[in-house]
Amino acid sequence: MTIDVTEIKKDFPVLQRHINGKPLIYLDSANTSQKPVSVMDAMEDYYRQFNANVHRGSYQLANEATAILEGSRDKVTSFINANSRQEVVFTKNATEAMNLISNTWGREHLTDGDAIVLTELEHHANIVPWQMLASEKNFEIRWIKIDDNGHLDLSDFDQLIRGAKLLSFAAMSNVLGTFTPVKELTSRAQEMGLTVHADASQYTPHTKTDVQDMGIDFLTFTGHKLLGPMGIGVLWGKESLLESMPPFLGGGEMILNVTKEGFSTNELPWKFEAGTPMVAEAAGLGAAIDYLSDIGMDEIRNHEIDLTDYALQCLVSEFGETMSIFGPKNSLERGGVISFTFDGAHPHDISQVLDEDNICIRAGHHCAKPLMQVLNVGATSRVSMYLYNDRSDIDALVSGLHKVRDLFIP
Amino acid sequence: MASLDDLYKEIILDHYRSPRNQGELEPPAHRCEGFNPLCGDEVIVFVSLINNKIEEIKIGGQGCSISQASASMMTEIIKGKSVSEAEEIIHAFKEMMDIYESELSGKETDGTSSSIDLGDLEALQGVVKYPVRIKCATLAWNTLTQSINEIQNIDDSL
Numbered sequence: 001m002t003i004d005v006t007e008i009k010k011d012f013p014v015l016q017r018h019i020n021g022k023p024l025i026y027l028d029s030a031n032t033s034q035k036p037v038s039v040m041d042a043m044e045d046y047y048r049q050f051n052a053n054v055h056r057g058s059y060q061l062a063n064e065a066t067a068i069l070e071g072s073r074d075k076v077t078s079f080i081n082a083n084s085r086q087e088v089v090f091t092k093n094a095t096e097a098m099n100l101i102s103n104t105w106g107r108e109h110l111t112d113g114d115a116i117v118l119t120e121l122e123h124h125a126n127i128v129p130w131q132m133l134a135s136e137k138n139f140e141i142r143w144i145k146i147d148d149n150g151h152l153d154l155s156d157f158d159q160l161i162r163g164a165k166l167l168s169f170a171a172m173s174n175v176l177g178t179f180t181p182v183k184e185l186t187s188r189a190q191e192m193g194l195t196v197h198a199d200a201s202q203y204t205p206h207t208k209t210d211v212q213d214m215g216i217d218f219l220t221f222t223g224h225k226l227l228g229p230m231g232i233g234v235l236w237g238k239e240s241l242l243e244s245m246p247p248f249l250g251g252g253e254m255i256l257n258v259t260k261e262g263f264s265t266n267e268l269p270w271k272f273e274a275g276t277p278m279v280a281e282a283a284g285l286g287a288a289i290d291y292l293s294d295i296g297m298d299e300i301r302n303h304e305i306d307l308t309d310y311a312l313q314c315l316v317s318e319f320g321e322t323m324s325i326f327g328p329k330n331s332l333e334r335g336g337v338i339s340f341t342f343d344g345a346h347p348h349d350i351s352q353v354l355d356e357d358n359i360c361i362r363a364g365h366h367c368a369k370p371l372m373q374v375l376n377v378g379a380t381s382r383v384s385m386y387l388y389n390d391r392s393d394i395d396a397l398v399s400g401l402h403k404v405r406d407l408f409i410p
Numbered sequence: 411m412a413s414l415d416d417l418y419k420e421i422i423l424d425h426y427r428s429p430r431n432q433g434e435l436e437p438p439a440h441r442c443e444g445f446n447p448l449c450g451d452e453v454i455v456f457v458s459l460i461n462n463k464i465e466e467i468k469i470g471g472q473g474c475s476i477s478q479a480s481a482s483m484m485t486e487i488i489k490g491k492s493v494s495e496a497e498e499i500i501h502a503f504k505e506m507m508d509i510y511e512s513e514l515s516g517k518e519t520d521g522t523s524s525s526i527d528l529g530d531l532e533a534l535q536g537v538v539k540y541p542v543r544i545k546c547a548t549l550a551w552n553t554l555t556q557s558i559n560e561i562q563n564i565d566d567s568l
């Protein structure tokens with residue numbers, strides 16, 4: 001079944017916008033996605049009808065607010081096929097979720113002489129928390145390299161993971177679009193005793209996520225790239241692991257009891273949710289998951305494969321050798337993210353010229369500076385697609401890029 | 411409404427395509443790096459200061475058309491100038507960026523626009539209509555200021 005993008009676009013008010021009389025062409029969903037009306041309605045509804053603090057009310061309104069928060073947790077639980085709702089922790093975003101892992105699991109398990117393994121594809125959110133902890137605990141950070149096609153180079157994988165305690169990698173690259181071989185990496189690493197975390201910030205919005213099938217120990221993602229609001233993210237972890245970890249932030253909600261002498265922690269998942277949570281954002285995330293599930297993650301993925309194929313073909317046939325496209329050539333091995341550089345025009349200038357026609361793409365290092373060094377570029381242009389994009393958006397991009405070429409490459 | 415022609419004047423594109431004074435200088439020339447964290451642009455300014463005069467200036471690094479063109483034009487106007495002349499030019503350039511910025515935001519200016527002729531650099535005036543690009547235009551200049559300060563600090567400590 002194919003999805004009806006014309007109908008879908010109608011659900012996204014921002015996409016109806018015209019700036020200076022021209023329509024908006026939004027191709028920056030890897031940065032943040034747009035939001036359907038149902039997500040906004042869910043958030044507004046919460047404040048209009050249900051607002052009360054959760055988990056502590058002795059009246060109906062508060063119980064309803066609690067039901068909204070916990071109902072969204074149930075939606076996330078089934079969306080990623082977690083074993084139980086205890087395993088689903090709400091955080092501010094993916095970045096906070098990764099800091100949670102490094103500060104709790106990491107702080108308990110990593111010491112002098114240990115090693116962890118990351119990849120050259122990582123977003124700063126899966127690098128800096130580990131570097132911060134490493135400067136304190138003095139463990140080694142090893143890097144899985146990438147090859148010329150933007151795939152992980154696994155030729156020395158066994159050596160890299162030997163003696164290491166953690167493997168932490170992006171399930172999909174936010175720059176190259178590469179899907180990493182999650183199951184293979186996970187099973188090989190777990191055989192050697194490593195704990196495995198997948199940063200699914202780019203993965204979960206675009207393809208079916210099944211944490212049990214992936215076999216990983218931790219998964220993190222962020223709500224705003226998944227049609228949800230900014231301000232909510234998810235940490236999923238195996239229950240036994242989360243059970244064994246110390247709490248992250250301290251305060252209300254995360255305790256069972258507090259005396260002058262000390263405290264005892266709450267049950268999962270609230271043990272990791274200190275303070276008043278983001279209930280409206282949870283309502284929005286729940287609505288986003290409903291929206292995606294109604295359309296179907298497989299349908300979304302298929303649509304993106306088709307669109308990515310089309311985009312790659314257009315870019316190659318229109319610009320040929322003058323454009324360098326990074327990452328896998330085959331759209332089955334990548335998500336709808338295309339990074340490129342254009343001979344003679346800097347990414348910042350490309351975005352500027354495209355902006356004249358309201359074509360939104362990202363220029364820069366995409367919070368992946370180590371990867372930029374590997375690619376030997378200072379910055380790239382990045383086009384990223386979602387379910388509300390279609391071929392007309394790509395056609396607009398191509399004609400915008402012709403203007404860039406005319407201006408910069410006489 | 412600002413238009414791309416204000417930003418990408420022919421002279422700017424010319425400096426971008428064929429940057430002047432590109433390269434490196436060997437020590438004892440002074441080396442100073444500047445970054446624009448927003449877009450990852452990087453400029454390296456090499457300055458050879460002899461008898462208080464900027465004998466040589468070279469630019470390394472990489473960046474967008476605005477940052478590269480601005481750096482290139484800067485080297486042309488700065489080369490051969492004394493430190494105090496260079497400082498006046500830097501001031502005048504910053505002021506040009508500033509005055510337009512304040513006009514855009516409707517703020518009062520003191521109107522003391524300096525009398526220095528900035529030549530080709532005037533072409534960069536259009537950048538102020540694109541506020542996020544001002545940082546691109548001033549990157550090399552801020553790095554040169556830092557460079558001059560560092561050189562003077564080294565001299566002071568001798």
Ligand SMILES: Cc1ncc(COP(=O)(O)O)c(C=O)c1O
Pocket residue numbers: 030031093094095096123125126170172173174199201202222224233367
């Ligand atoms: C792969 C990846 N990981 C983590 C993040 C961080 O997401 P957030 O800023 O919402 O925490 C991003 C977002 O840019 C990402 O692309």
